[in-house]
Amino acid sequence: MSPAPPSDLALFWAAVIAVSILVYVILDGFDLGVGILFGTTREEQHRLHMMDAIAPFWDGNETWLVIIGAGLFATFPVVYAVFLGAFYLPVLLLLVGLIFRGIAFEFRYRSVKTRGLWDAGFFLGSTVVAFVQGAAIGALMRGLPVANGQYAGTSFEWLHPFSVLTGIGLVFGYALLGAGWIVLKSEGDLRDWAYRRIPWLAAAVFVVLGLAFAVSLSVDAGAIAQSHLKDRPWGWVFVALAIATLIGVVIGARARRDGVAYTLTVVFIAASYLTLGVMFWPYMVPYAVTVASAAAPEESLRFLFYGGVVVLPVIAIYTFGVYWVFRGKVRSGY
Amino acid sequence: MDLDPVLLSRIQFGFLISFHIIFPAFTIGLAAWLATIEGARLATGNPLYRRVFDFWLPIFAVSFGMGVVTGIVMAFQFGTNWGVLAVKTGSIQGPLLGYEGFTAFMLEATFFGVMLLGRDRVSPRFYFFSCCMVSLGTMFSSFWILANNSWMQVPLGHAVVDGKIIPTDWMQIVLGPVQMVRWPHMLLAALLTTSMCVSATGAWYLLRRVHFDEGRMMLHWGLGLAAVLIPVQLFFGHLTGEYVLKHQPAKFAAIEARWKNEQPASEVLIAIPDEANERNLYAISVPKLGSFIASGNFTSAERGLESFPREDRPPVLIPFFAFRIMVGMGLVMLAVSWFGNFLRWRGRLESSRWFLWCTFASFPTGFIAILTGWYTAEIGRQPWVVYGLLRTRDAVTPSLTTGDVLTSLIVYVVVYWIFISFGVYTVYKLLREGPRARTQATNSVTGSRPLALAARTDAPADGRPGGAR
Numbered sequence: 001m002s003p004a005p006p007s008d009l010a011l012f013w014a015a016v017i018a019v020s021i022l023v024y025v026i027l028d029g030f031d032l033g034v035g036i037l038f039g040t041t042r043e044e045q046h047r048l049h050m051m052d053a054i055a056p057f058w059d060g061n062e063t064w065l066v067i068i069g070a071g072l073f074a075t076f077p078v079v080y081a082v083f084l085g086a087f088y089l090p091v092l093l094l095l096v097g098l099i100f101r102g103i104a105f106e107f108r109y110r111s112v113k114t115r116g117l118w119d120a121g122f123f124l125g126s127t128v129v130a131f132v133q134g135a136a137i138g139a140l141m142r143g144l145p146v147a148n149g150q151y152a153g154t155s156f157e158w159l160h161p162f163s164v165l166t167g168i169g170l171v172f173g174y175a176l177l178g179a180g181w182i183v184l185k186s187e188g189d190l191r192d193w194a195y196r197r198i199p200w201l202a203a204a205v206f207v208v209l210g211l212a213f214a215v216s217l218s219v220d221a222g223a224i225a226q227s228h229l230k231d232r233p234w235g236w237v238f239v240a241l242a243i244a245t246l247i248g249v250v251i252g253a254r255a256r257r258d259g260v261a262y263t264l265t266v267v268f269i270a271a272s273y274l275t276l277g278v279m280f281w282p283y284m285v286p287y288a289v290t291v292a293s294a295a296a297p298e299e300s301l302r303f304l305f306y307g308g309v310v311v312l313p314v315i316a317i318y319t320f321g322v323y324w325v326f327r328g329k330v331r332s333g334y
Numbered sequence: 335m336d337l338d339p340v341l342l343s344r345i346q347f348g349f350l351i352s353f354h355i356i357f358p359a360f361t362i363g364l365a366a367w368l369a370t371i372e373g374a375r376l377a378t379g380n381p382l383y384r385r386v387f388d389f390w391l392p393i394f395a396v397s398f399g400m401g402v403v404t405g406i407v408m409a410f411q412f413g414t415n416w417g418v419l420a421v422k423t424g425s426i427q428g429p430l431l432g433y434e435g436f437t438a439f440m441l442e443a444t445f446f447g448v449m450l451l452g453r454d455r456v457s458p459r460f461y462f463f464s465c466c467m468v469s470l471g472t473m474f475s476s477f478w479i480l481a482n483n484s485w486m487q488v489p490l491g492h493a494v495v496d497g498k499i500i501p502t503d504w505m506q507i508v509l510g511p512v513q514m515v516r517w518p519h520m521l522l523a524a525l526l527t528t529s530m531c532v533s534a535t536g537a538w539y540l541l542r543r544v545h546f547d548e549g550r551m552m553l554h555w556g557l558g559l560a561a562v563l564i565p566v567q568l569f570f571g572h573l574t575g576e577y578v579l580k581h582q583p584a585k586f587a588a589i590e591a592r593w594k595n596e597q598p599a600s601e602v603l604i605a606i607p608d609e610a611n612e613r614n615l616y617a618i619s620v621p622k623l624g625s626f627i628a629s630g631n632f633t634s635a636e637r638g639l640e641s642f643p644r645e646d647r648p649p650v651l652i653p654f655f656a657f658r659i660m661v662g663m664g665l666v667m668l669a670v671s672w673f674g675n676f677l678r679w680r681g682r683l684e685s686s687r688w689f690l691w692c693t694f695a696s697f698p699t700g701f702i703a704i705l706t707g708w709y710t711a712e713i714g715r716q717p718w719v720v721y722g723l724l725r726t727r728d729a730v731t732p733s734l735t736t737g738d739v740l741t742s743l744i745v746y747v748v749v750y751w752i753f754i755s756f757g758v759y760t761v762y763k764l765l766r767e768g769p770r771a772r773t774q775a776t777n778s779v780t781g782s783r784p785l786a787l788a789a790r791t792d793a794p795a796d797g798r799p800g801g802a803r
Contacts, residue, residue, distance in 0.1 A: 062406075063439060063442075065406075066406055066409055066435060066439075067435070067439075069409050069410055069413075070409055070428075070431060070432050070435040071432065072413075073409075073412060073413065073420060073424055073427070073428040073431060073432070074424070074428030074429045074431070074432035075428065075432075077420050077421050077424020077425065077428055078421050078424075080412075080413045080420055080424065080428075081413050081417035081418070081420040081421045081424070081731070082417075083413065084410060084413030084414040084417070084420075084731075085413065085414065085417045085731040085732075085733050085734070086733070088414050088731070088733075088734065088738050088742070089738065089741065089742070091410055091414055092414075092741070092742045092745060092746075095406070095407050095410065096745060096749050098406075099403060099407075099749055099753055100749070102403060103752070103753055103756060107756065149421045150417050150418065150421065150731065150732050150733065151417070151731070151732075151733045152732070152733060153733060154733070155733070155735055155737070155738050296424060296425040296428060296429075297425050297500045297501065299425070299500065299501045299502070299504070300424075300425040300426070300428065300429050300501055303429050303501070303504055304428075304429040304432050304433070307432070307433050307436045308436070310436075311436040311439060311440055314439075314440060314444070315439055318444070
């Protein structure tokens with residue numbers, strides 16, 4: 001492995017993928033979160049409004065997942081192969097969960113008899129997708145064994161107790177994001193319902209992630225001790241910011257300020273994400289594959305660059321456009 | 335054969351891609367057909383075209399959505415199951431598939447949305463333009479997929495550095511001679527598939543004595559287009575055979591079930607290849623015809639499988655039969671479309687019920703031809719995943735266990751069974767119902783959520799109990 005720094009094009013593509021992951025987590029996070037909360041109420045009125053609150057967005061949000069997958073394959077094939085090899089079964093669960101959510105979304109309106117089945121599919125699909133994503137983050141923090149540019153571990157290494165905790169943490173995190181979104185998009189009963197849940201969800205996120213932190217410091221020394229956080233003490237700023245925003249979410253919810261919960265949860269996620277970035281950089285697969293060593297040859301990065309500079313802004317504008325068109329509170333019965 | 339991760343991964347890939355390809359194959363043709371009748375309506379103002387357009391649009395939307403979902407699963411297969419392939423050839427396959435993704439996104443994000451929802455919001459000319467762009471987009475998508483696959487068939491424009499395959503000439507990779515033959519072959523196959531489906535739908539309505547005008551139009555357009563395209567397709571099929579003979583002689587020998595070197599070579603029309611004993615059972619063959627098909631004369635020597643090392647030989651049984659089924663489907667399309675146009679010329683098309691039944695029954699010919707054609711190409715390429723560069727058995731993710739792949743295969747089969755039956759059922763219901771006035775408004779449908787169009791237009795007015803206040 002050469003210690004050479006990554007090329008400009010490699011940095012460009014690494015930045016594109018990093019931003020896409022953050023955008024994905026923030027956007028698909030809220031609709032997965034709404035799906036998770038969907039399973040905690042039996043009231044049809046609430047469920048309908050929850051569906052309406054994410055209907056125009058959820059599928060477009062998943063676009064970013066494909067950008068991440070296709071982008072990694074083209075620009076960092078080693079990362080693509082190691083990641084998908086290490087998370088073979090979680091990726092299977094992720095795809096199946098996404099498919100079931102999609103079917104449930106389109107078919108629950110059309111059926112009365114089987115609606116219970118679709119509702120269960122929507123809730124379970126959302127929860128499973130959130131959990132495996134969180135578990136994958138935990139497994140990455142513990143580091144993946146890599147040999148000859150391929151994953152060299154076993155099929156269930158991702159299911160370590162630490163990863164299970166981060167998985168549960170992300171389920172609560174997405175649910176918090178979803179509750180913030182519901183507040184933003186709804187009025188009346190449903191908004192009150194969501195408001196009441198925000199402090200509990202914020203507390204759950206804090207407890208679970210704190211537990212994971214404690215586990216990684218005591219029982220399983222791998223996840224945090226080996227990270228680069230100790231060499232970069234300024235990185236603790238992001239940890240502090242994450243904790244502060246979580247408190248802010250609760251305060252905002254108590255004050256019934258509609259925009260605060262969602263916005264601050266987004267900041268919380270961004271701060272947590274940056275913490276991970278400080279821990280991992282310059283590794284793309286901790287602690288085995290760096291940005292420079294994983295990058296595809298310059299010819300490939302450049303060839304795709306010409307398409308990327310055209311297409312990525314269009315996708316960004318389109319995403320913005322859809323959110324603009326469907327802005328504001330969802331009106332019922334339209 | 336034992337169940338190992340390699341074989342199971344191959345079965346899984348074959349399963350997933352078979353259930354993916356049928357949707358894009360159908361939507362490529364459907365997009366072109368929609369653009370064409372929208373253009374015809376714009377030129378003539380004939381309301382019949384509008385009714386037919388409005389009828390096929392939701393079917394297009396559902397198929398497009400199914401294609402997107404099954405395509406997303408494909409996007410992860412290269413990494414989950416074929417990790418060594420991904421690392422070794424990612425520098426070439428990655429950007430090609432990346433461009434396919436870009437094309438698909440551009441399409442979803444722009445003109446597809448206009449096509450689904452913009453009828454009343456943009457000018458008729460712009461609407462027509464959007465339809466054309468969607469059609470072009472689907473064709474570009476297929477271009478990148480075929481560029482990728484053509485490179486796997488005949489790798490060009492690359493160098494091998496430190497065991498990794500590095501692109502050196504993108505022009506060769508993207509616009510190589512093999513791609514320029516195989517892409518039209520696939521495009522024509524897609525157009526023919528849709529032609530046969532449209533004709534069959536028309537025939538179905540005429541047989542049921544419903545939607546006469548629309549059914550007649552579908553029948554005429556579908557059979558007319560098929561009659562024109564099928565000779566062109568046979569020609570491109572011939573060109574495809576030439577590239578196989580030139581670059582993949584072992585595949586050619588397997589397709590012909592030619593075990594021994596022969597001069598002049600006979601052509602095995604039909605037989606049961608016996609791979610264990612390297613011979614054909616119950617063979618019906620024509621002397622010298624094999625030389626003519628391969629080389630254009632009746633005297634040339636043709637290579638049999640014996641001239642290739644055993645470890646470089648593809649399986650024979652599947653390429654042999656798949657190829658013959660594909661050609662057979664082509665001949666059925668030829669017969670149906672030409673005879674149908676003959677009947678039309680004599681003014682008897684709509685009244686020949688037996689022929690309408692034949693047309694109706696030939697709706698799957700295009701799908702079968704596409705699947706068997708791909709099986710011929712892909713299984714005939716074995717034992718290579720990238721011909722001459724990387725063997726399939728060396729390409730699989732090393733950490734995979736048999737249990738992993740068996741689990742995923744079973745899960746995919748179950749999930750696809752549910753998912754695709756619902757999709758096909760939705761399309762069937764739309765087809766069965768036939769053209770009608772669709773006035774109900776749709777909401778929250780976007781270009782990336784096309785299934786909603788069919789779901790909502792198909793729902794009864796009170797389809798959302800509790801939703802209306």
